[in-house]
Amino acid sequence: MPDSSQPTTPQPAASAAASATGLTVTAWSPGEDVIEVQRTPAPGAARGTWRTFRETVRGLMTTFGRFRETPVTVQYPEEKTPVYPRFRGRHKLHRFEDSDGVGSGLEKCVGCSLCAAACPADCIRVVAAENTPENRVSAGERYAAVYEINLSRCIFCGYCEIACPFDAITMGHDYEMSDYDRSDLIFTKEMLLAEPLERTPLRNEGE
């Protein structure tokens, strides 16, 4: 009986019931959104076997198509997925460069501890000290005598670089920071100032 097997379109019966109470509640009618799935009748033994066989062969051809493709695996330690320019990796501390014109070689960090205040993970420790004419480390009045970031606690949110008034700390692109010891994950000022190993490829524009 083909008539009974046809799916019937749902009728908006609820709207009639709602108008009786005086409220204008219109039930959502699926209308155009209904997709009718045309089902073939359940096959008999012979046709079912043939259909199974056919579909099996189709599946085999699909996997064979994959077999002929080049694998998409990135061979990680040798090749790396390039990161986006705004990727937030390991922090970097900066010095004034020659191109900045003034105070070349001096640290940008003035030890204000705003980064430590902004840090939600409380992983930055700054101990400031006064610059003296004999020992001038930064461009401001004070400098960071101790600057430590505990990378085992850092959540790489980037609030420190937003908080920093002198762009002294920025997030780099380095994400290979695993270590065997937790104490090795506390990065000191010297480590953060040092030029990081160029281990992470940068993604080009539109790549």
Add this chain to the structure above:
Amino acid sequence: MTTPLAVVGYYEPWWIQIIKAIVIFAVGLQLVPVVLLAERKLLGRFQSRYGPNRVGPYGALQPLADILKLLTKEQFRPSTSIGFLFAVAPIISILTAVAAFAIIPFGNVQHIFGTRVGLYGIDVSIGPLYVFAFGGVAFYGIMLGGWSSGSKYSFLGAMRGAAQLISYEVSQGLALVGVIFTAQTLSLTGIVEAQKGMWYIVPQFFGFLIFLTASFAETNRAPFDLTEADAELVGGYNTEYGGGRFASYYFAEYLNVLVVSGIVTTVFLGGWLLPFGIHPPGWVDPIIVLFKMSLITFLFIWVRATLPRLRYDQLMSFGWKVLLPLATLNALVTAILVVATH
């Protein structure tokens, strides 16, 4: 006078038999790691990834690393297990697989060192029956392993294995009956010789398909790997096995794949025969057989990469309601045709 159980086609001198046993052991069993690696590499390629490629060149030493890892592991067994059976079950599995490997013919009788040597373990007059006999015993390896583990997952896996092997062995046997009718012999070398005109894959195409499908079930491979069914049974009958014993099961599984490939090659793909009447020198025969076996093994891996596992009731209804009637029909039609044409 007692009737012999089976007639052996041709006896070599005893020392040839020993050398043959060693050669089959040395060459034949080295195929298992190759299949193991091929499976992992091919499965990778079917899924658009590289398989193992870290150990050795192109990952070629991966099976060696796997086996070394397994063999250096601690032998343990659950406190609920039955010790003796637990230890014996993997041995039964591997023994039957190796025994079945003995009758796969890799070539015709050759003249080597002045003696006639058949390039097979033994040529018996009950070839397919021998395979089925050892296939039947192999079921004890799974059954006892699952039973003696004292674990519900192992037990369920073994129970499934028992039902599955019994169901599909019938169809497997019946699928071969058509070939035996046509070839008029039960000797595997005889069956190959009978395919001189045309390989049996052409006249017995349905038999080939039925045999292949039943063989997937017999070797407990996808889509019929319900005995192992990792998702629902943890690991099936070998859940509680580790180390060398697990390696034995693993080894037996892949050896069974090789045995089935060998049987399909011999029975349906003309063994060492080449089409179009090409007659290569005798030493090429094993290479031809190995090539055809590798094609069937590729098909096994291909199917594993494609088809999802059947549900248990689907497995049973497919075995008894589809495969068995088809196999019976195939045997019946072949019998009628053979009688009509003789």
